[in-house]
Structures are given as structure tokens and as C-alpha cells.
Amino acid sequence: TMRKSFKLDEIDCAVCAGKLEDAIKKLDGVTDAKVNFLTQKLTLEADDASFDQVLDAVVKLTADIEPDCEILR
Numbered sequence: 106t107m108r109k110s111f112k113l114d115e116i117d118c119a120v121c122a123g124k125l126e127d128a129i130k131k132l133d134g135v136t137d138a139k140v141n142f143l144t145q146k147l148t149l150e151a152d153d154a155s156f157d158q159v160l161d162a163v164v165k166l167t168a169d170i171e172p173d174c175e176i177l178r
Contacts, residue, residue, distance in 0.1 A: 106136050108150045114175040116145060125170055132166065134159040147176060 116122050122142035129138040129149070137150040151159040164176050 106150055107153045107156045108137075108148065109156075111147045111149065112177040113140070113145045113147050114177055115173045116140070116142060116171060117173065118142065121171055121174075125167060125174070128166055128170055129163055132159065132162050135163070138163075 116125070119142040122140040126138055126140040129135055129140070129147075134151050134155045135149065136152070137148075139148040140146075141148070147163075149160065149163060160176075160178075167174055167176055
């Protein structure tokens with residue numbers, strides 16, 4: 106399992122962060138995810154082999170749920 110942290114740009118509120126975290130955790134290939142509103146960070150844990158595909162899915166999901174929020178890679 107690989108774990109990486111990403112800076113989130115413009116996540117608006119703690120409720121939005123929680124909603125995003127719940128949705129990310131439901132994605133295939135995601136082992137764990139944490140969205141921290143205060144530090145504006147996403148910590149993503151997923152399988153090594155499919156990490157890039159999972160990250161792409163997370164980016165797309167984030168754009169759907171929080172259009173103003175961007176995951177900085």
C-alpha cells in the first residue's frame with residue numbers, strides 16, 4: 106500500500122471536506138483517505154500498482170463534488 110499527501114487548493118468548509126473524504130473512501134482501490142480542512146490536505150492510501158489510476162479517479166470525483174477545489178500534485 107502506498108500513502109501520499111496532496112495539498113488541496115480552495116476547500117471551502119469542514120462539512121465539504123467530510124463529504125469529499127466519505128466519497129473518496131468509497132472509490133475502488135482506495136484503502137483509506139483523510140481530508141483535513143485545517144491543513145488543506147488530502148492523505149490518500151491506495152494499492153501501489155493502481156495508485157495513479159486511483160488518484161485520477163479522486164481528482165475527477167473532487168472536481169464533481171467541489172468544483173473550486175483542486176488537488177495539487
